[in-house]
């Protein structure tokens with residue numbers, strides 16, 4: 580159901596990747612918030628990991644272990660103070676803010692714990708919003724948003740406001756929005772954190788379908804084992820480091 584519709588807007592992909600290039604690759608990533616200041620916090624230390632297209636990778640760890648920092652680095656929302664972060668073979672860490680923003684808009688879909696929907700916009704308008712930034716015309720935006728809402732099971736909720744939807748429905752709208760620009764990579768930060776168990780597992784099933792059937796790479800962070808049971812592989816973190824066997 581989530582097969583890729585290769586967009587006609589060619590020239591926006593970072594690279595025509597070789598099969599061997601992972602969609603996401605972090606190498607030796609360290610991050611210090613407020614670097615150098617007296618309130619600096621070391622959030623990541625020497626983190627290396629990669630996610631291939633069609634793979635769902637979990638990031639596990641207690642609160643404060645660095646999960647969100649990794650996702651922000653992958654989305655190009657933050658430049659780590661050490662190491663490299665490559666998206667489809669392109670290193671984000673030596674690009675301008677403008678280029679990082681463009682790469683994010685075209686290649687990364689983000690799902691947050693608290694949905695982050697605009698309350699005054701309909702479900703359809705929320706889903707269509709990222710397409711305004713990528714220059715898609717109004718009627719195409721609307722068609723695409725409706726199709727995506729149908730795919731996440733919300734065909735009959737397109738004109739509802741977020742406040743008129745349940746938590747699970749809101750997260751499905753957020754997932755549809757994350758898919759709007761047909762991204763290569765989805766990052767999901769505690770996507771079930773606000774949902775009950777049954778609703779959370781529905782959302783996770785959708786998320787993994789989106790990755791495996793849609794030919795995308797998915798990186799999902801959670802402190803909850805059950806959430807990560809859908810992952811092909813789980814990377815455990817503690818104090819900003821990847822925990823290796825015996826560590």
Ligand code: ADP
Pocket residue numbers: 612613620621622640641642643644645646647648649
């Ligand atoms: P997680 O998502 O696993 O809970 P985070 O990546 O949010 O972990 O945080 C890792 C560490 O970085 C924590 O010690 C946190 O307090 C710190 N941190 C996160 N964001 C900031 C920030 N904007 N400024 C300073 N420290 C931060």
Ligand code: MG
Pocket residue numbers: 646647648768
């Ligand atoms: Mg977090």
